[in-house]
Amino acid sequence: MTMSDAATDAPEPPLIRLASASPRRRELLASIDVPVEVHPVDLDETPRPGEAPEAYVRRLAEDKARAGALGSTLPTLGSDTAVVCDDAILGKPRDREHAAAMLRSLSGRTHRVLTAVAVTGPAGLLSACVTTRVTLREITEAEAAAYWATGEPADKAGGYAIQGRAALFVSRLEGSHSAVVGLPLFETAELLARQGVPLWNRAMS
Numbered sequence: 001m002t003m004s005d006a007a008t009d010a011p012e013p014p015l016i017r018l019a020s021a022s023p024r025r026r027e028l029l030a031s032i033d034v035p036v037e038v039h040p041v042d043l044d045e046t047p048r049p050g051e052a053p054e055a056y057v058r059r060l061a062e063d064k065a066r067a068g069a070l071g072s073t074l075p076t077l078g079s080d081t082a083v084v085c086d087d088a089i090l091g092k093p094r095d096r097e098h099a100a101a102m103l104r105s106l107s108g109r110t111h112r113v114l115t116a117v118a119v120t121g122p123a124g125l126l127s128a129c130v131t132t133r134v135t136l137r138e139i140t141e142a143e144a145a146a147y148w149a150t151g152e153p154a155d156k157a158g159g160y161a162i163q164g165r166a167a168l169f170v171s172r173l174e175g176s177h178s179a180v181v182g183l184p185l186f187e188t189a190e191l192l193a194r195q196g197v198p199l200w201n202r203a204m205s
Contacts (some may be wrong), residue, residue: 013035014037016075016197017037018038018076019039019064020041021040028183028188033157033200039076040068043063051056053082057081062125065077065118065125076119077191078080081104084112086105099153099159103144111135114129114130116128131175135171136160146190147166
């Protein structure tokens with residue numbers, strides 16, 4: 001291998017710090033050519049008494065961005081996603097029974113997925129919150145059990161992953177698909193641009 005080949009194969013330097021261990025968020029940012037430095041943060045994600053779902057996800061996204069930015073000069077992105085049914089926030093399932101109960105509550109109904117993103121940088125702390133309405137078809141008990149057995153829903157808010165096998169349950173989506181996966185790319189790109197992060201399409205502006 002020549003020196004030029006080695007330079008070509010070298011990873012791109014990170015443009016931002018990502019305050020999350022989520023591979024889905026990392027992959028979404030990679031899809032718009034934003035290389036990241038992964039720096040997960042560990043925060044208490046318990047909702048406050050009487051806290052509205054929108055306020056909850058925005059608070060967590062902003063807290064993650066602020067915590068992740070410590071010790072770094074890079075713009076730092078934090079994000080949080082919540083599945084909301086009847087104004088109740090559905091977190092990650094504790095076990096198989098909890099996952100099945102969540103799917104029963106979502107089966108044949110429309111629910112909201114709220115995703116907030118926050119970015120620190122020269123412009124201060126900027127944030128946005130996106131609401132997407134997702135309708136699931138009727139899900140049988142056997143399907144719910146088989147879905148749990150795949151291992152996919154174990155670490156997913158609401159007990160399902162729209163980018164995976166649960167796509168077969170989704171009959172309608174109104175809003176941002178990428179936000180349901182974990183990051184609203186349109187809004188994220190706008191926040192990054194306001195923080196001076198170079199994006200692939202800026203050269204054409």
